[in-house]
Amino acid sequence: xxxxxxxxxxxxxxxxxxxxxxxxxxxxxxxxxxxxxxxxxxxxxxxxxxxxxxxxxxxxxxxxxxxxxxxxxxxxxxxxxxxxxxxxxxxxxxxxxxxxxxxxxxxxxxxxxxxxxxxxxxxxxxxxxxxxxxxxxxxxxxxxxxxxxxxxxxxxxxxxxxxxxxxxxxxxxxxxxxxxxxxxxxxxxxxxxxxxxxxxxxxxxxxxxxxxxxxxxxxxxxxxxxxxxxxxxxxxxxxxxxxxxxxxxxxxxxxxxxxxxxxxxxxxxxxxxxxxxxxxxxxxxxxxxxxxxxxxxxxxxxxxxxxxxxxxxxxxxxxxxxxxxxxxxxxxxxxxxxxxxxxxxxxxxxxxxxxxxxxxxxxxxxxxxxxxxxxxxxxxxxxxxxxxxxxxxxxxxxxxxxxxxxxxxxxxxxxxxxxxxxxxxxxxxxxxx
Numbered sequence: 001x002x003x004x005x006x007x008x009x010x011x012x013x014x015x016x017x018x019x020x021x022x023x024x025x026x027x028x029x030x031x032x033x034x035x036x037x038x039x040x041x042x043x044x045x046x047x048x049x050x051x052x053x054x055x056x057x058x059x060x061x062x063x064x065x066x067x068x069x070x071x072x073x074x075x076x077x078x079x080x081x082x083x084x085x086x087x088x089x090x091x092x093x094x095x096x097x098x099x100x101x102x103x104x105x106x107x108x109x110x111x112x113x114x115x116x117x118x119x120x121x122x123x124x125x126x127x128x129x130x131x132x133x134x135x136x137x138x139x140x141x142x143x144x145x146x147x148x149x150x151x152x153x154x155x156x157x158x159x160x161x162x163x164x165x166x167x168x169x170x171x172x173x174x175x176x177x178x179x180x181x182x183x184x185x186x187x188x189x190x191x192x193x194x195x196x197x198x199x200x201x202x203x204x205x206x207x208x209x210x211x212x213x214x215x216x217x218x219x220x221x222x223x224x225x226x227x228x229x230x231x232x233x234x235x236x237x238x239x240x241x242x243x244x245x246x247x248x249x250x251x252x253x254x255x256x257x258x259x260x261x262x263x264x265x266x267x268x269x270x271x272x273x274x275x276x277x278x279x280x281x282x283x284x285x286x287x288x289x290x291x292x293x294x295x296x297x298x299x300x301x302x303x304x305x306x307x308x309x310x311x312x313x314x315x316x317x318x319x320x321x322x323x324x325x326x327x328x329x330x331x332x333x334x335x336x337x338x339x340x341x342x343x344x345x346x347x348x349x350x351x352x353x354x355x356x357x358x359x360x361x362x363x364x365x366x367x368x369x370x371x372x373x374x375x376x377x378x379x380x381x382x383x384x385x386x387x388x389x390x391x392x393x394x395x396x397x398x399x400x401x402x403x404x405x406x407x408x409x410x411x412x413x414x415x416x417x418x419x420x421x422x423x424x425x426x427x428x429x430x431x432x433x
Contacts, residue, residue: 001056001057001058001059002046002057002058002059003041003058003059003060003061004039004040004041004046004058004059004060004061005040005041005042005060005061005062005409006039006040006060006061006062006063006064006380006406006409006411007037007038007039007040007054007055007058007060007062007063007064008037008038008040008063008064008066008071008382008384008406009037009051009054009055009063009064009065009066010035010037010051010065010066010067011033011035011036011037011051011066011067011069011070011071011384012034012035012066012067012068012069012070012388012389013032013033013034013036013070013071013388013389013390014032014033014034014036014037014038014048014066014070014071014072014374015030015031015032015033015070015071015072015073015354015374015390016030016031016032016033016036016048016073016373016374016375017030017031017072017073017354017355017358017359017372017373017374018031018048018373018374018375019031019373020359020363020368020373021318021359021360021362021363021368022318022355022359022360023313023316023317023318023319024313024314024316027313027319027348027351027352027355027356027360028349028351028352028355029351029355030351030354030355030390031373032390033048033049033050034050035050035051035052036048036049036050036051036071037049037050037051037054037055037066038054038071038374038380038382039054039057039058039060040380040406040409041409042380042409043379043380043408043409043410044376044377044378044379044380044409045374045375045376045377045378045379045380046058046376047376048374048375048376062411064384064404064406064411066384068388069384069385069386069387069388069403070384070385070387070388070389070390070392070393071374071382071383071384071385072141072354072358072374072382072383072385072390072393073358073359073371073372073373073374073381073382073383074141074142074143074144074358074371074381074382074383074405074406074407075140075141075142075143075144075335075357075358075361075383076142076143076144076145076320076357076358076359076361076362076365076367076371076372077137077142077144077145077146077322077323077325077335077357077361078146078269078271078290078292078320078321078322078361078364078365079146079148079247079269079271079292079294079322079323079324080137080145080146080147080148080322080323080324080325080326080333081147081148081150081151081181081324081325081326081327082130082133082134082137082145082147082148082165082325082326083118083126083129083130083147083148083149083150083151083161083164083165084114084117084118084129084151084326084327085114085117085118085120085121085125085126085129085151086113086114086117086327087327087331088109088110088113088114088327088328091104091109091110091113091328092331094109095301095302101301101328101329102225102253109328110185110328111150111151111184111185111328112185112187112188113328114151114327114328115151115152115153115157115185115187115188117151118151118152118157118160118161119152119154119157123160123163123164123167126160126161126164126168127164127167127168128168130147130164130165130168131168131172133325133333134168134169134172134174134176135418136333137174137325137333138172138173138174138405138407138412138413138418139333139400139402139405139413139418140333140334140335140336140400140402141335141336141383141385141402141405142174142333142335143173143174143175143371143381143383143405143407144174144175144176144177144361144362144365144367144371144372144381145174145175145176145177146176146177146179146217146247146322146365147165147169147176147177147178147179148178148179148180148181148184148219149161149162149165149178149179149180149181149182149215150181150182150184150185150219150221151184152182153182153184153185153186153187154187155200155204155205155208158180158182158205158209159205159208159209159212159214162178162180162209162214162215163214165178166178166214173405173407173408173410173412174407175371175379175381175407175408177216177217177365177367178214178215178216178217179215179216179217179218179219179247180205180206180209180214180215180217180218180219180239180244181218181219181220181221182201182205182206182209183201183218183219183220183221183227183231183232183235184219184221185221185226186226194231198231198234198235201235201238202234202235202238203238206218206235206238206239206242206244207242209242209244210239210242210243210244215244216244216245217244217245217246217247217268218235218236218239218240218244218245218246218247219246219247219248219249220232220235220236220248220249221249222248222249222250222256222258222261223249223251223252223253223254223256223258224253224254224256228256229256229257229258229261232248232258232261233261233264233265236248236261236265236267237265240265245267245268245366246262246265246266246267246268247267247268247269247270247271247292247364248261248262248265248267248269248270248271249271249272250262250270250271250272250273250276250280251270251272251273251274251275251276251277251280252272252273252274252275252297253274253275254275255275255276255277255280256275257280258270258280259273259276259277259280259281259283259284260279260280260283262283262284262287262289263280263283263284263286263287263289264283264287266287266288266289267287267289268289268290268364268365268366269289269290269291269292269320269364269365270284270289270290270291270292271291271292271293271294271322271324272292272293272294272297272307272324273291273293273307273308273312274298274303274305274306274307275305276307276308276312278311281308281311281312281315281317282315284312284315284317285315285316285317288318289317290317290318290319290320290360290363290364291307291312291317291318291319291320292320292321292322292361292364293307293309293312293319293320293321293322293342293346293356294307294321294322294323294324294330295307295321295338295341295342295345295346296323296324296330296332296337296338296341297324297329297330298345299330299341299345300329300330300331300332301329301330306345306346307346309342309346309347309348310346310347313348313352318360318363318364319348319352319356319360320356320357320360320361320363320364321335321338321339321342321353321356321357321360321361322338322361323335323338334400335357336393336394336397336400336401336402337397337398338353338357339353339354339357339393339394340394340395340397342356342394343394350390350391350393350394350395351390351391353394354390354393358372358373359372359373360372379408379409380406380407380408380409381406381407381408382405382406383402383404383405383406384402384403384404384405385401385402385403386401386402386403387401400416402416403415403416404416
């Protein structure tokens with residue numbers, strides 16, 4: 001028999017998501033194995049298949065019995081904003097009372113409120129709070145997170161935020177992909193000098209981020225009243241020229257042409273897309289840009305409009321999901337909750353939503369060869385849920401069904417309890433994705 005470090009066995013349903021990202025009619029094909037198991041050696045998957053065959057082949061150091069449970073790849077959250085210094089529950093109450101997100105922002109709240117708090121915070125404080133949030137992601141089954149800056153909006157505070165991401169990720173089980181989002185909003189001191197801030201981004205901030213290898217991606221909030229398309233193009237082209245890959249907040253509230261810009265620049269993802277046009281959808285499809293949908297944001301802002309997921313699927317796009325975790329427009333780290341919202345409001349099936357939160361989300365980060373599915377040779381990230389099958393996961397909502405989490409071959413959540421992480425194991429991505 002072959003030795004292995006960990007054997008997960010007897011899952012009532014194991015969803016492999018093997019075979020790469022899915023589009024169109026294949027989106028719901030999740031590779032179900034009954035009485036399934038996973039053999040793990042070091043930080044890699046050695047084999048996946050029916051439990052009897054694995055038990056006959058491997059001699060494990062440790063066994064996790066997943067009887068009556070669902071096993072899936074670890075979730076890949078393709079869009080988060082975890083570096084902030086103050087929560088904004090007062091704004092939540094204001095929205096409940098009828099104020100809109102845009103009205104709150106125009107009055108000095110929203111992103112600008114978070115900017116003031118981050119600028120006042122120490123780097124150590126940001127590291128500690130970001131690490132606590134990574135713990136929350138992990139507790140809900142997420143093992144890979146894209147993490148944006150964007151609440152500093154100055155050279156000093158954006159680089160402080162990105163360093164906080166790197167330090168929080170160091171030794172943490174969650175794999176972190178950092179994104180520079182200095183173009184999240186125009187800070188107060190530049191509201192009447194937009195051109196000066198665009199130049200600051202292109203000439204100082206982006207070169208510094210690239211030089212110090214603080215991010216893999218650059219992102220822009222391309223939206224009417226925020227960064228218009230010409231400004232967004234300049235920032236993204238500067239980022240690309242400095243070796244950063246591209247993502248884009250696109251067509252969240254109005255059809256601004258941001259999806260077409262993402263396609264023009266061959267960005268890896270266009271995110272939000274609640275107001276995307278048919279022309280934007282066609283452009284994204286031709287460019288191969290992933291559509292990262294964030295239905296929790298529409299839900300949390302009590303909007304009636306959600307991204308047209310079925311049109312995007314039918315158009316052949318790689319449809320992915322993210323939480324958009326942030327203090328203002330979606331304060332949740334729970335990907336299972338996002339699956340529920342995606343099923344109810346995007347009209348994805350449970351299987352399609354699972355695909356969008358794993359292998360397709362990995363594709364949007366160019367990590368599909370490493371994470372997002374259970375296949376031999378890939379990083380050993382998986383979740384054991386107290387659920388009999390994948391349909392149960394979005395169905396029984398509002399509770400955490402995670403029983404155990406394995407990240408890079410280590411059991412890091414066991415019987416719902418977080419175990420100690422390995423401080424010597426790097427989990428933040430280098431600049432090359």
